[in-house]
Amino acid sequence: MVVFAGQGDPRRSMALLWRTEGGRGTDAKRGPGPRPALSVDVVVDAGIAVADAEGMAALSMRAVGERLGRTAMALYTYVPGKGELVDLMYDQVLAELPADYDLTAGWRAALTSWAEDTWAFSLRHPWVLQVSQARPVLGPNEYRAMEALLRVLYATELSPAVLRRVVGTLTHFVRGAVQTVAESRLAAASTGVSDEEWWPARSGVLAEVAPDFAERFPLLVGLETEGAAPVTDDAVPYLEREARTTFEVGLGVVLDGIEAAVARAR
Amino acid sequence: MVVFAGQGDPRRSMALLWRTEGGRGTDAKRGPGPRPALSVDVVVDAGIAVADAEGMAALSMRAVGERLGRTAMALYTYVPGKGELVDLMYDQVLAELPADYDLTAGWRAALTSWAEDTWAFSLRHPWVLQVSQARPVLGPNEYRAMEALLRVLYATELSPAVLRRVVGTLTHFVRGAVQTVAESRLAAASTGVSDEEWWPARSGVLAEVAPDFAERFPLLVGLETEGAAPVTDDAVPYLEREARTTFEVGLGVVLDGIEAAVARAR
DNA sequence: TGCAGTCTCCTTACGCCATAAAGTAATGTT
DNA sequence: AACATTACTTTATGGCGTAAGGAGACTGCA
Incomplete structure (x- = not known):
C-alpha cells in the first residue's frame, strides 16, 4: 500500500510542513472559539506512534483520533486530510537522520555510514518505505x-551530471x-506466521x-544450497539474515562501481 | 499500497499457481451443478486488465466482477480471495519475461538486456511493483x-555466495x-496534474x-541547475527523463561494481 | 455586560472496500 | 424422480476517508 502525498491546496500543505511560527510546541495568538486541546x-506524533506500532495499513484517522481520545473528524481541525498527515509524519521522522557525515575517513566510509543510518532508520519506521517518492513531500x-x-x-569530485544519478542509485538500492x-517483519506480524514456519510449509507443497x-x-536449486549467509545470531530470522x-555485499558492489566512475573521471 | 500475498491455505494457493490440468483453457471433467461460465x-485476465488500466488501487473484487458481468462474490467460486487473485495475476504477467538471454556478447550485455526487459515489463504492468516481495508468490x-x-x-563465474547478493542488488536497483x-505516472493520472504542472506550483510555494x-x-540548489538530463524527446515528462x-547511468555503476568483484575473484 | 462571530469537536451519513452467510436455481448422478 | 453439488446472487457486517451540519466554548467589540 503505497500512500500518496496529500493533493490538496499546495499552499496549506507547504505552510504546515515548513510551519515556523515558533516551531513545535508554540501556540500562536488565539482568536475566538474554544482553546484547542491538541496541536498539529x-x-x-500520534500518527507516528500508530504507524510505528501497527504499520501503515493500520494508520486510519479513526485510530489516530482514538489514541488522542478524540473522534476521527476532530483531526480535520489540525490537518487537511490523511495524505497531508502522512506527509507531516514523514518529514517529522526524517529529522532523526544526521545532517552531516564525517569525511575524514574518506567518502567511502561516510557513504557506508549514511547507508547504515538509512537502514536503521527505515527499520525504526518501516512505514516510511510506503510513502511514494513520485511526488516528493518537499x-x-x-x-x-x-x-x-x-x-x-x-x-x-564526480561531475554534477553523474552525481545526480549516483544519488538515485544509492537510494534505490538501500530502499530496496x-x-x-x-x-518480511510486517508479514510475520500481520499473519502470525514467521518466515521460519512459512517457508518450509510452502516449499513442502511446492515439491508436491x-x-x-x-x-x-x-x-x-543449486544456489539454494550454496552460499547462504552464515548464522551469527540465531535470534535473527533466516530471511532477514539474507x-x-x-x-552489505551489495553496498560494496555499488561503492566499487562509484569508485570506478571516480577513477575514470580522473 | 503494497499488496500482500494470499495468506490462506497454501495447498490451495499453490495448486492454483501451478495448475497444470491442461493449463489455460482446459475444462476439467464436470460433476453436478450448473456449468461454470467463467474460469480461473x-x-x-480480467484482474490484469483492470490493474493495467486503472492501477492497483482500483483493483477491487467488484471492479473485476463487473468487467465479467458478475457480482464481486461470484469470483470467490474461482479464487479464494483477493490476495490469491493478485498472486495469480502476478505470476501470469511474469510469463511475458524472457526465459533466456543471449550470452554471446558477454554477461554485461546480457544483464543490460535483462534490466531493459524488466524496465519495460514493469511499465507495462506498473502494479507488479506493488506486490510485496517479502513472501514471494512462488x-x-x-x-x-x-x-x-x-x-x-x-x-x-562469481562464487555462489556473492552471486546471491548480486541478484538482490540488481533487482533492488532496477525496481527502485x-x-x-x-x-509518477500514477500520480499524474490519478490527480490529473502532470509533473510539469505540479513541480512549478510547489516550488513557487516553497520559495515563499x-x-x-x-x-x-x-x-x-547547485545540483538542481547543473547536470539535468538532456531533452531528447519533448513528449517525455521531465521526471521520467531524469x-x-x-x-542507465546507475546500471552502469552497478555493472562496474560487479566487474570489480569479478576482477577481484580472478 | 451582552452578544456576534468564530472556532473545536461531535454526530450522522455516504459511498467505497473485502468477505461471511444464506438463499436460488441449474445441473449431473443414482 | 430424488438428491447432492455447484454457480451465482442477495444481504449483511465491520472497516475506511471524509462531507455536512450542529452544539457548545470562547474572544472581542458594543
Missing part, C-alpha cells in the same frame, strides 16, 4: 537529509534492500505440486 | 524469470528506478515559505 504536532527534513548525502558525494526486511522442479530450475548480507 | 484464467513464472537471470549471472516512473532555502541547502537517465 500532537496529531503528527519538507525541510527531507531536504536536510538530501543535503547531507550530497555533501558526502561532493567529496567524490531494507524493504525486504521491513515487509511441481515434482519436476529440480529439472526445470537447476541453477536456482537481506542484511545482500545489503 | 478468465478471472485472472509461482512457475517467477522461478522461470529468476532462472533466466541466474543463467546470465553464472557467466560471471522504474518505480519512480511508475509512481522558505525564503532562506538557498542558504540552507546550497548543494541541492529517472530514465538514472536507470
Whole structure:
C-alpha cells in the first residue's frame, strides 16, 4: 500500500510542513472559539506512534483520533486530510537522520555510514518505505537529509551530471534492500506466521505440486544450497539474515562501481 | 499500497499457481451443478486488465466482477480471495519475461538486456511493483524469470555466495528506478496534474515559505541547475527523463561494481 | 455586560472496500 | 424422480476517508 502525498491546496500543505511560527510546541495568538486541546504536532506524533506500532495499513484517522481520545473528524481541525498527515509524519521522522557525515575517513566510509543510518532508520519506521517518492513531500527534513548525502558525494569530485544519478542509485538500492526486511517483519506480524514456519510449509507443497522442479530450475536449486549467509545470531530470522548480507555485499558492489566512475573521471 | 500475498491455505494457493490440468483453457471433467461460465484464467485476465488500466488501487473484487458481468462474490467460486487473485495475476504477467538471454556478447550485455526487459515489463504492468516481495508468490513464472537471470549471472563465474547478493542488488536497483516512473505516472493520472504542472506550483510555494532555502541547502540548489538530463524527446515528462537517465547511468555503476568483484575473484 | 462571530469537536451519513452467510436455481448422478 | 453439488446472487457486517451540519466554548467589540 503505497500512500500518496496529500493533493490538496499546495499552499496549506507547504505552510504546515515548513510551519515556523515558533516551531513545535508554540501556540500562536488565539482568536475566538474554544482553546484547542491538541496541536498539529500532537496529531503528527500520534500518527507516528500508530504507524510505528501497527504499520501503515493500520494508520486510519479513526485510530489516530482514538489514541488522542478524540473522534476521527476532530483531526480535520489540525490537518487537511490523511495524505497531508502522512506527509507531516514523514518529514517529522526524517529529522532523526544526521545532517552531516564525517569525511575524514574518506567518502567511502561516510557513504557506508549514511547507508547504515538509512537502514536503521527505515527499520525504526518501516512505514516510511510506503510513502511514494513520485511526488516528493518537499519538507525541510527531507531536504536536510538530501543535503547531507550530497555533501558526502561532493567529496567524490564526480561531475554534477553523474552525481545526480549516483544519488538515485544509492537510494534505490538501500530502499530496496531494507524493504525486504521491513515487509518480511510486517508479514510475520500481520499473519502470525514467521518466515521460519512459512517457508518450509510452502516449499513442502511446492515439491508436491511441481515434482519436476529440480529439472526445470537447476541453477536456482543449486544456489539454494550454496552460499547462504552464515548464522551469527540465531535470534535473527533466516530471511532477514539474507537481506542484511545482500545489503552489505551489495553496498560494496555499488561503492566499487562509484569508485570506478571516480577513477575514470580522473 | 503494497499488496500482500494470499495468506490462506497454501495447498490451495499453490495448486492454483501451478495448475497444470491442461493449463489455460482446459475444462476439467464436470460433476453436478450448473456449468461454470467463467474460469480461473478468465478471472485472472480480467484482474490484469483492470490493474493495467486503472492501477492497483482500483483493483477491487467488484471492479473485476463487473468487467465479467458478475457480482464481486461470484469470483470467490474461482479464487479464494483477493490476495490469491493478485498472486495469480502476478505470476501470469511474469510469463511475458524472457526465459533466456543471449550470452554471446558477454554477461554485461546480457544483464543490460535483462534490466531493459524488466524496465519495460514493469511499465507495462506498473502494479507488479506493488506486490510485496517479502513472501514471494512462488509461482512457475517467477522461478522461470529468476532462472533466466541466474543463467546470465553464472557467466560471471562469481562464487555462489556473492552471486546471491548480486541478484538482490540488481533487482533492488532496477525496481527502485522504474518505480519512480511508475509512481509518477500514477500520480499524474490519478490527480490529473502532470509533473510539469505540479513541480512549478510547489516550488513557487516553497520559495515563499522558505525564503532562506538557498542558504540552507546550497548543494541541492547547485545540483538542481547543473547536470539535468538532456531533452531528447519533448513528449517525455521531465521526471521520467531524469529517472530514465538514472536507470542507465546507475546500471552502469552497478555493472562496474560487479566487474570489480569479478576482477577481484580472478 | 451582552452578544456576534468564530472556532473545536461531535454526530450522522455516504459511498467505497473485502468477505461471511444464506438463499436460488441449474445441473449431473443414482 | 430424488438428491447432492455447484454457480451465482442477495444481504449483511465491520472497516475506511471524509462531507455536512450542529452544539457548545470562547474572544472581542458594543
